[in-house]
Amino acid sequence: MKKTIDVTDDQQIQVFKALADPVRLAVLKYLKHCEEPVSCGVVGKALGISKTSGSYHFKLLEAAGLITAEKIAREKYVQLQPATFERYLTNFYDQL
Amino acid sequence: MKKTIDVTDDQQIQVFKALADPVRLAVLKYLKHCEEPVSCGVVGKALGISKTSGSYHFKLLEAAGLITAEKIAREKYVQLQPATFERYLTNFYDQL
DNA sequence: TAAATAGTTCAAAAACTTTTGAACTATTTA
DNA sequence: TAAATAGTTCAAAAGTTTTTGAACTATTTA
Structure with a gap:
């Protein structure tokens, strides 16, 4: 059934949705401790995920605007x- | 494959996960505008969801501590x- | 006491998300 | 130029979440 709410x-x-997954949370955590942009390959290797799966998760994070x-x-x-964390999380409750 | 990250x-x-669903977001939005506790039935009827589905969603929201x-x-x-919104969302970025 | 109401549980079905491997494009290095 | 490297795409398989209806428990109302 399609969502209609x-x-x-x-x-x-x-x-x-982007945040509701341990792989993507690990990616964000990893990036938080990088001063500079990092290549997908470096992140993927650090976390032990396949490049195909990495490609999928980076796409979702980017689509959500988190990276x-x-x-x-x-x-x-x-x-x-x-800025996306700020916009969609920090004041979520008040904006509800 | 099990998540191991x-x-x-x-x-x-x-x-x-609890927040990543339009039905549950609608429930939270509804509750935000209630001064008093409301019965599940009242919320469910207001949003047009079946009681079984309501029961499922309320359970998840409660398990997450959001209600x-x-x-x-x-x-x-x-x-x-x-308090749960405050704890898990407001400073999420800094806590990453 | 019988019928109605509020909510839960269960199992199956439907819908959605994630992983996988193979095949591909583009760039770099030998 | 050939081989290696970085990443994408695709379709199928695996896994997870959500909806559904029927059957159930407990409370209330007639």
């Missing part, structure tokens, strides 16, 4: 986007 | 638990 919360729900990505030649460099 | 984030992930529930005779009265 509210259609205005899309970005909010995408953010929560940004820049492709430089062969590699894709990712970094946290703190 | 981190086993300490259980409550955090339960909270995000508390008190059974009074036939009825179960639910209300938001703002």
